[in-house]
Amino acid sequence: MRTFFHLWLSPVARKIRLILREKGLDFDPVIERVWERRPEFMALNPAAEVPVLIEADGRVLSDGTAIQEYLEEAYPDKPLIYGDVHQRAEIRRLVGWFDQKFNREVTANLVEEKVGKRLLGQGQPNSQAMKAGYANIHYHLDYIAYLMDRRRYLAGEEFSLADITAATHLSCLDYLGDVPWEGHEGARDWYARVKSRPSFRPLLADRVPGIAPVQHYDDLDF
Ligand SMILES: N[C@@H](CCC(=O)N[C@@H](CS)C(=O)NCC(=O)O)C(=O)O
Structure with missing residues (x-):
């Protein structure tokens, strides 16, 4: 095992x-x-x-x-970086977008400040960083909605590593109640679809000791 x-x-x-x-x-x-x-x-x-x-x-x-x-x-049987060379490049572009750009502009400013620092004993969250994270997230949710107007999933017609990467960042922020879903219906509909996949269930059962999730965190019809 x-x-x-x-x-x-x-x-x-x-x-x-x-x-x-x-x-x-x-x-x-x-x-x-x-x-x-x-x-x-x-x-x-x-x-x-x-x-x-x-x-x-x-x-x-x-x-x-x-x-x-x-x-x-x-384990190539169920590919998550699928398709021809251009399709695979598009999946990797979006994986990079969320793991680097989104992480730097949003996740680091909110999840690391609010939870990471606490767990690692690194002091109080920086309020300027949090303010930047709350401001920056709107741009990214708009970009997800823009892609959803044109595709079935983030990088194309099939579920891919791009959806997984974006959804895992958003799931951490959603645990803290830090995703302003209102006004971002396109992004919310996409996230609800990804969140409903059986693979996502154990993530929705996660509980950080001492930090309760927002009420809708594990609600599939939020
Ligand atoms: N580049 C590493 C980064 C991993 C990373 O930052 N892990 C964090 C949790 S999200 C961690 O274990 N941090 C421990 C520490 O900074 O002491 C990777 O992609 O695996």
């Missing part, structure tokens, strides 16, 4: 959980309190970060991008 080390509101770890489930790969999820710096965990990943995946044969993989590419190559 595979072992997968993760944290509740880590978008990159959530992404790997979704990929494993979408590909029908069983795993044993383990919460790793990275701030404890366990020597056994540091030996698996000297960066002391989740996600870390241990394959059934004992091979260890770390770093979200490395793991996502590995899973796509090792």
